[in-house]
Amino acid sequence: MKAIVYEEYGGPEVLRIAEVEEPHAGPGQVRLKVMALGVNPVDCTIRNGWLQHMFPQNFPVLPGLEAAGIVDEVGEGVTGISVGDEVLGWTVTGSYAQYALATDVAPKPAGLDWETAATLPVAVETCDRVLDILKVASGETLLVHGAAGGTGSVGVQLAVARGATVIGTASEANHEYLRSLGVTPVAYGEGLTDRVRAAAPQGIDAVFDASGKDALEASIELRGGTERIVTIADMGAAELGITFSTAGGRLFGPELAEYARLAADGRLRVRIDQSFPLADAAKAQGLSETGHARGKLVLRP
Numbered sequence: 001m002k003a004i005v006y007e008e009y010g011g012p013e014v015l016r017i018a019e020v021e022e023p024h025a026g027p028g029q030v031r032l033k034v035m036a037l038g039v040n041p042v043d044c045t046i047r048n049g050w051l052q053h054m055f056p057q058n059f060p061v062l063p064g065l066e067a068a069g070i071v072d073e074v075g076e077g078v079t080g081i082s083v084g085d086e087v088l089g090w091t092v093t094g095s096y097a098q099y100a101l102a103t104d105v106a107p108k109p110a111g112l113d114w115e116t117a118a119t120l121p122v123a124v125e126t127c128d129r130v131l132d133i134l135k136v137a138s139g140e141t142l143l144v145h146g147a148a149g150g151t152g153s154v155g156v157q158l159a160v161a162r163g164a165t166v167i168g169t170a171s172e173a174n175h176e177y178l179r180s181l182g183v184t185p186v187a188y189g190e191g192l193t194d195r196v197r198a199a200a201p202q203g204i205d206a207v208f209d210a211s212g213k214d215a216l217e218a219s220i221e222l223r224g225g226t227e228r229i230v231t232i233a234d235m236g237a238a239e240l241g242i243t244f245s246t247a248g249g250r251l252f253g254p255e256l257a258e259y260a261r262l263a264a265d266g267r268l269r270v271r272i273d274q275s276f277p278l279a280d281a282a283k284a285q286g287l288s289e290t291g292h293a294r295g296k297l298v299l300r301p
Contacts, residue, residue, distance in 0.1 A: 002301065003097035004281040005060040009049030012282040012289070020062065023093045025075035029101045032069030032087065036118035036275075037095040039284045039297040040065060040150070041212075041233060042246075047285070050235055054246060063281075064095030065247075068108055068117035072099075081105070088117040088260060089253065090125075096281055098301045106257035109264035116263060116270050119150065119296040123270070124259040125252045127155035127208075130230050130245055131162065134206040138163025143196060143204045143222065146211025147183060148174035150271075150296035151232070155208055156183045157268055167200050169215070174294065181269065192218050209234060213291065216240050271295030 001022045006014040025031040043063050046055050068088040071081055081087070089105030108117045136142050142159045146152040147168025156166045160182040168183040169192065175185035186195040188211075196204065196218075205228065207219040212233025217240070219229050226241040237244040262268035273295040276284045284297045 001098040002278060003062050004278060005062050006047060007060045012286040015282040015285065017279050022099050023101045025073040025101060027076045028078060029075040029103050030071045030078055030081055030105065031073035032067060032100050032102055033072050034067045034069040034095060034098060034100050034301050036114040037064055037067040037299050038119045038122060039288055039299060040122050041288055044285050044289050062094030062097060065090055066118060066121040067091050067095035067100055068114050088121060089256065090121050096278065096299060104251050104253050106253045106260055109261055112260055112264040115272055115275055115298045117260065118298055119270050119272065120260060120263060121256055123151045123154040124256060126151055126232055127158050128255065130208050130232065131158055133230050133245060134208060134228055136162055136164050136206055140205040141165045141167065141200050141202055143207045144168045145209040145215040147178055149210055152210035153181065153271060155210060156181055167196055193221050196222055216242055273297055275300055
């Protein structure tokens with residue numbers, strides 16, 4: 001099968017398309033014919049070698065965490081899933097490929113397109129987890145950095161649904177989009193703390209950093225300390241005493257199924273910036289690393 005691999009850490013140029021052996025479903029696994037897959041900033045972080053302590057790699061690496069596809073093999077012990085089912089979830093063999101194995105999936109609603117389905121698993125699990133860590137509750141005010149990005153835009157919607165007031169940092173070009181999601185937008189950059197205080201005179205109860213763009217110092221100033229600040233993107237978090245949250249391996253299929261239904265019904269909006277053929281994985285990851293993608297990036301095998 002065709003897949004994207006890399007044999008050393010480095011920039012997007014280390015990615016190449018190759019013919020690799022097809023995986024086959026073992027006990028507890030299903031195999032997906034991948035119809036679409038999401039490109040995430042963490043894919044680039046792992047490829048650069050910046051998370052070796054969390055995600056040690058054996059080369060060659062087949063990257064990717066999430067996919068949507070058609071089940072074409074079912075392993076021993078799997079119940080409730082049959083060949084031909086359309087699903088979305090997390091892969092255990094890497095998603096940048098024509099076929100991938102998975103153990104944690106949810107049914108894809110008929111009204112949900114493949115590309116949107118492929119962008120949901122990582123974003124919704126990440127945001128659900130971070131909001132739980134922050135204990136965001138109705139009536140509180142949450143500041144989200146990178147609010148218009150693929151993950152941030154999901155996070156702000158989940159926070160609004162919890163009854164929180166959400167302030168979101170983003171470029172001016174994305175402010176109207178954030179307003180449409182029920183978010184009060186503020187521009188990032190010099191003077192950020194003053195703008196946030198003007199937008200939220202009641203104060204900030206918690207901060208979710210989805211950007212990793214030097215936002216933590218301002219967050220500490222706004223919070224008056226490091227409590228209730230979580231980042232998923234800033235590698236310098238530990239030096240500042242800030243919580244860095246990454247996927248903990250929890251099974252999330254039932255919750256994902258509910259979020260997929262919300263997306264199919266239009267109650268959870270996902271903005272897709274661009275869709276690329278699998279062979280253009282390096283181009284997609286390069287765009288992801290700029291931080292300027294206006295939404296999620298997708299590959300199609």
